[in-house]
Amino acid sequence: MPFVLLLGGVRSGKSALALEIAARAGDAVTVVATAEARDEEMERRIARHRADRPAGWTTTEEPFALGEAVRLASPPHFLIVDCLTLWVSNLLARGDDDETIASAGREAAAALAARPSGAVVVSNEVGLGIVPANPVARRFRDALGAVNAAFAARADRAAFLVAGRVCELGPAAEFMEEIQWRASPASST
Numbered sequence: 001m002p003f004v005l006l007l008g009g010v011r012s013g014k015s016a017l018a019l020e021i022a023a024r025a026g027d028a029v030t031v032v033a034t035a036e037a038r039d040e041e042m043e044r045r046i047a048r049h050r051a052d053r054p055a056g057w058t059t060t061e062e063p064f065a066l067g068e069a070v071r072l073a074s075p076p077h078f079l080i081v082d083c084l085t086l087w088v089s090n091l092l093a094r095g096d097d098d099e100t101i102a103s104a105g106r107e108a109a110a111a112l113a114a115r116p117s118g119a120v121v122v123s124n125e126v127g128l129g130i131v132p133a134n135p136v137a138r139r140f141r142d143a144l145g146a147v148n149a150a151f152a153a154r155a156d157r158a159a160f161l162v163a164g165r166v167c168e169l170g171p172a173a174e175f176m177e178e179i180q181w182r183a184s185p186a187s188s189t
Contacts, residue, residue, distance in 0.1 A: 006123070009161075014083075023054070028077045
């Protein structure tokens with residue numbers, strides 16, 4: 001089973017596609033949810049996500065120890081991790097430094113890649129807009145970008161969602177092979 005990373009903007013269809021992928025993977029599914037209900041609006045979002053899941057699926061709520069939650073999940077279960085965006089936000093709010101967050105991201109990605117039963121991971125792409133005006137927002141953007149890159153490096157497949165449409169993302173090495181002819185020096189006679 002593959003390890004799939006779904007990136008995109010808010011309400012782009014990432015979570016819905018993750019549910020569809022997991023439903024096709026089989027009956028045994030565990031959702032690792034990283035959100036914390038810190039206000040009423042977030043409580044409603046969490047409730048909506050819970051309602052969207054089939055009743056027979058297992059849910060593990062883990063806002064901090066993602067790698068451990070992945071390792072402790074039942075081995076035959078397909079995993080959904082939703083989402084890296086809130087997980088990185090939780091780690092920053094807890095006071096973790098950038099290297100601790102990057103290291104935890106690499107560890108969690110490696111744990112997912114080692115699972116034979118497959119996984120789908122959801123994350124936002126927040127680096128496409130303007131450079132944030134304050135240091136905290138820039139730090140979040142950079143930390144999430146590093147974590148997303150670590151997950152993309154370990155994933156079997158990665159996709160970017162825009163308005164419910166999927167753009168598959170290929171490895172940089174394959175891209176470089178395809179354009180290698182442009183980088184070759186001109187032959188001289």
